[in-house]
Amino acid sequence: MWRNALNKAQTRVDGSPAQRVCILGSTGSIGTQTLDVVRLYPDRLKVDALTAMSNVEKLAEQIREFMPRVAVIGDEACRRHLVDLIGDLPVEVLVGEEGICKVAADDEVDTVVASVVGFAGLPAVLAALDAGKRVALANKETLVVAGELVTQTLERNGGVILPVDSEHSAIFQCLVGEDGQQIEELILTASGGPFRTRPASTFADITLKEALDHPNWSMGAKITVDSASMMNKGLEVIEAHWLFGIPADRIRVLVHPQSIIHSMVSFSDGSTKAQLGVPDMKVPIQYALTFPDRWPAPHPRIDWATTSALEFEAPDSERFPSLGLAYEALRRGGTAPAVLNAANEEAVALFLQEEIRFIDIPELIDRCLTATARVDATSESLSIEALVEADQSARRYVRERAANIGTHTPVAD
Numbered sequence: 001m002w003r004n005a006l007n008k009a010q011t012r013v014d015g016s017p018a019q020r021v022c023i024l025g026s027t028g029s030i031g032t033q034t035l036d037v038v039r040l041y042p043d044r045l046k047v048d049a050l051t052a053m054s055n056v057e058k059l060a061e062q063i064r065e066f067m068p069r070v071a072v073i074g075d076e077a078c079r080r081h082l083v084d085l086i087g088d089l090p091v092e093v094l095v096g097e098e099g100i101c102k103v104a105a106d107d108e109v110d111t112v113v114a115s116v117v118g119f120a121g122l123p124a125v126l127a128a129l130d131a132g133k134r135v136a137l138a139n140k141e142t143l144v145v146a147g148e149l150v151t152q153t154l155e156r157n158g159g160v161i162l163p164v165d166s167e168h169s170a171i172f173q174c175l176v177g178e179d180g181q182q183i184e185e186l187i188l189t190a191s192g193g194p195f196r197t198r199p200a201s202t203f204a205d206i207t208l209k210e211a212l213d214h215p216n217w218s219m220g221a222k223i224t225v226d227s228a229s230m231m232n233k234g235l236e237v238i239e240a241h242w243l244f245g246i247p248a249d250r251i252r253v254l255v256h257p258q259s260i261i262h263s264m265v266s267f268s269d270g271s272t273k274a275q276l277g278v279p280d281m282k283v284p285i286q287y288a289l290t291f292p293d294r295w296p297a298p299h300p301r302i303d304w305a306t307t308s309a310l311e312f313e314a315p316d317s318e319r320f321p322s323l324g325l326a327y328e329a330l331r332r333g334g335t336a337p338a339v340l341n342a343a344n345e346e347a348v349a350l351f352l353q354e355e356i357r358f359i360d361i362p363e364l365i366d367r368c369l370t371a372t373a374r375v376d377a378t379s380e381s382l383s384i385e386a387l388v389e390a391d392q393s394a395r396r397y398v399r400e401r402a403a404n405i406g407t408h409t410p411v412a413d
Helices: 002-008 029-040 056-066 076-086 096-104 119-130 141-157 166-175 200-205 221-229 231-244 282-290 321-332 336-352 360-372 384-402
Strands: 019-024 045-051 070-073 092-095 111-114 134-137 160-163 183-190 251-255 261-267 272-276
Touching: 019 029, 019 096, 019 119, 029 045, 029 056, 029 111, 029 282, 045 056, 045 096, 056 070, 056 076, 070 076, 070 096, 076 092, 092 096, 096 119, 111 119, 111 282, 119 134, 119 141, 119 336, 119 384, 134 282, 141 160, 141 231, 141 336, 141 384, 160 166, 160 231, 160 282, 166 183, 166 231, 166 261, 166 272, 166 282, 183 231, 221 231, 221 336, 221 360, 231 251, 231 321, 231 336, 231 360, 321 336, 321 360, 336 360, 336 384, 360 384
Parallel strands: 019 045, 019 111, 045 070, 070 092, 111 134, 134 160, 183 251
Antiparallel strands: 183 261, 261 272
């Protein structure tokens, strides 16, 4: 998949007409930071479409500033509210998943920034790739759930995926100019989150506030909890497998508390390349929009004179069982990655509502994988319908089991 991007995304955007950008999930963390990048290059990047689920007021503000041709909101009630706020503007307003897929595949769009969180972002990404678009992918769940379908769509219709996740962008940058046959190992780095040194024996007492207090990154609530459990890194392992065609046993995770090295690639001659930078998502967002060029930008730089140490350690499986569950789902294949993702989304949502404990999240995911995943699924049977069914079954399982536990009661079948 990365070779596809290298071969097909080499058209330089400097000196060409403004690149027309569709931002899926424009009111979220990645979406708003993408608009920060657009502000730096008003003559080179033009916002053609913006989408959001329910944050009507913020979407209306963005529409007034960037004047897209079209906007999409989650449902009819939100659409009416949005029209009331921007009714004086010549902006078409569409609704729901159908509207999102329509703008993602629109002939007027050059690049789709896919930053809708979770399984909900999959249909629009597939629609964009079906239309041969350049997709800046920030939705890791798309490849976790449907890596095989995405790969088939790319081969069939010639779209391009450029990774936005800082770790995968780092690997992609390390691979530019390299022969994929010489890759020995991919090394994804992880900050370790807020609980890297916290005793595992105290995890039952972790509060929601503590889980949302990330030491290095500013992200949405769901992704922040995933970072605290290291499930985000597990999902990234699966994503890296599909992006770069590397098996699980050659994808390693290292905890790197400083978050300066975003990822590394080791090669067959013993060399290792690393991509380094200040923790700032605008850098990988911009690279995905401008590849193969690097446009000058005022993003923060590393002060090497004050960078005294770069530390690394292996992740602690007792503290972070979710990471091992992700490796297991990738090895099992079939619908297991889709089940893993859905179970995690549902369990994290329950934790954010303070209905279960932090330590219940991996417990529920583990039980759900055992109970609902189909490991005998073949390439032919892994249709979008089969994945939707696996997703829904996993969510039902987690909700039903969670209903039988209290915030201080162990999970039980």
